[in-house]
Amino acid sequence: xxxxxxxxxxxxxxxxxxxxxxxxxxxxxxxxxxxxxxxxxxxxxxxxxxxxxxxxxxxxxxxxxxxxxxxxxxxxxxxxxxxxxxxxxxxxxxxxxxxxxxxxxxxxxxxxxxxxxxxxxxxxxxxxxxxxxxxxxxxxxxxxxxxxxxxxxxxxxxxxxxxxxxxxxxxxxxxxxxxxxxxxxxxxxxxxxxxxxxxxxxxxxxxxxxxxxxxxxxxxxxxxxxxxxxxxxxxxxxxxxxxxxxxxxxxxxxxxxxxxxxxxxxxxxxxxxxxxxxxxxxxxxxxxxxxxxxxxxxxxxxxxxxxxxxxxxxxxxxxxxxxxxxxxxxxxxxxxxxxxxxxxxxxxxxxxxxxxxxxxxxxxxxxxxxxxxxxxxxxxxxxxxxxxxxxxxxxxxxxxx
Numbered sequence: 001x002x003x004x005x006x007x008x009x010x011x012x013x014x015x016x017x018x019x020x021x022x023x024x025x026x027x028x029x030x031x032x033x034x035x036x037x038x039x040x041x042x043x044x045x046x047x048x049x050x051x052x053x054x055x056x057x058x059x060x061x062x063x064x065x066x067x068x069x070x071x072x073x074x075x076x077x078x079x080x081x082x083x084x085x086x087x088x089x090x091x092x093x094x095x096x097x098x099x100x101x102x103x104x105x106x107x108x109x110x111x112x113x114x115x116x117x118x119x120x121x122x123x124x125x126x127x128x129x130x131x132x133x134x135x136x137x138x139x140x141x142x143x144x145x146x147x148x149x150x151x152x153x154x155x156x157x158x159x160x161x162x163x164x165x166x167x168x169x170x171x172x173x174x175x176x177x178x179x180x181x182x183x184x185x186x187x188x189x190x191x192x193x194x195x196x197x198x199x200x201x202x203x204x205x206x207x208x209x210x211x212x213x214x215x216x217x218x219x220x221x222x223x224x225x226x227x228x229x230x231x232x233x234x235x236x237x238x239x240x241x242x243x244x245x246x247x248x249x250x251x252x253x254x255x256x257x258x259x260x261x262x263x264x265x266x267x268x269x270x271x272x273x274x275x276x277x278x279x280x281x282x283x284x285x286x287x288x289x290x291x292x293x294x295x296x297x298x299x300x301x302x303x304x305x306x307x308x309x310x311x312x313x314x315x316x317x318x319x320x321x322x323x324x325x326x327x328x329x330x331x332x333x334x335x336x337x338x339x340x341x342x343x344x345x346x347x348x349x350x351x352x353x354x355x356x357x358x359x360x361x362x363x364x365x366x367x368x369x370x371x372x373x374x375x376x377x378x379x380x381x382x383x384x385x386x387x388x389x390x391x392x393x394x395x396x397x398x399x400x401x
Contacts, residue, residue, distance in 0.1 A: 033249050107152045170302075331392075
């Protein structure tokens with residue numbers, strides 16, 4: 001143990017910070033809540049500033065707990081490496097800003113998360129980025145876009161679209177992008193590595209809102225990008241450092257704790273969601289159910305091929321329209337009326353006024369989001385308890401109108 005002076009004021013500052021004893025190590029990842037790290041030489045400090053994998057110098061550039069999360073996520077997705085961010089949108093924005101230059105062209109899935117749509121719209125307006133939207137159901141769309149003029153530099157997709165449940169034809173789309181030299185980015189937040197690993201299908205970068213299923217307990221804000229190629233990660237890292245959207249060590253620690261139960265939680269939430277999707281589809285007040293593993297969904301065949309489960313998110317439309325949907329989300333007792341998704345508790349929301357509020361009426365229609373659509377993030381509660389509560393609300397006069 002090191003000793004720093006004889007006065008209390010000095011010893012209070014220099015608390016004990018010894019490395020773990022040799023021959024043993026903690027079972028849980030240590031939380032290193034330090035913004036900076038001390039060195040014995042100027043050269044060693046200078047070397048630490050050179051890349052993402054050297055000694056730790058400053059937690060915006062790298063941190064032991066954050067790096068443990070990055071290495072864990074790279075392992076789960078089958079990637080060469082990862083970078084952690086302060087939020088899912090930090091990951092999306094960081095990757096897009098690092099890859100795109102003024103005048104570049106982007107191909108993007110039409111059913112994108114509203115925040116990603118907003119970033120692309122902003123880049124288009126301010127920097128002349130040309131954004132072409134595709135349905136995502138056929139690789140011919142990529143070839144056609146490339147034949148129209150400049151070959152796009154970037155393809156942006158989502159494994160499962162929020163809230164319509166659309167699953168793009170990932171294998172074919174990613175193969176076409178690689179053949180044409182287009183860098184591909186896939187948002188895998190709604191599937192998690194348990195249901196799909198896009199890098200194995202040919203994606204270059206996978207992004208996550210770790211706030212969702214990865215952390216799984218509604219107590220973390222975080223994001224991540226996982227890379228198929230180590231060179232791409234190293235090329236993007238300096239821009240990410242400059243952007244400053246770095247992950248907080250405590251958030252990284254909480255996410256690591258949540259990941260340990262990820263497969264168990266995904267199994268339960270997928271099972272619950274599949275049961276509820278079938279029951280909603282059979283209810284006379286429900287005009288449509290959007291769940292990728294439900295027969296009749298437009299992406300059903302693709303989802304069965306690409307995903308190992310239907311996911312925990314479904315949405316449905318009520319015959320009464322917007323007011324019926326509003327009455328439903330206000331009437332439930334077990335599910336909570338709240339933003340986000342992927343936690344252990346069930347949540348309900350109204351996408352047109354929350355997650356997709358950036359979209360105008362035309363864009364909402366193009367994305368397949370009806371004004372009265374209700375989104376349900378299914379938790380791990382008992383499915384019969386959830387259904388009994390939903391049936392009670394569906395019998396309410398305000399919902400039946």
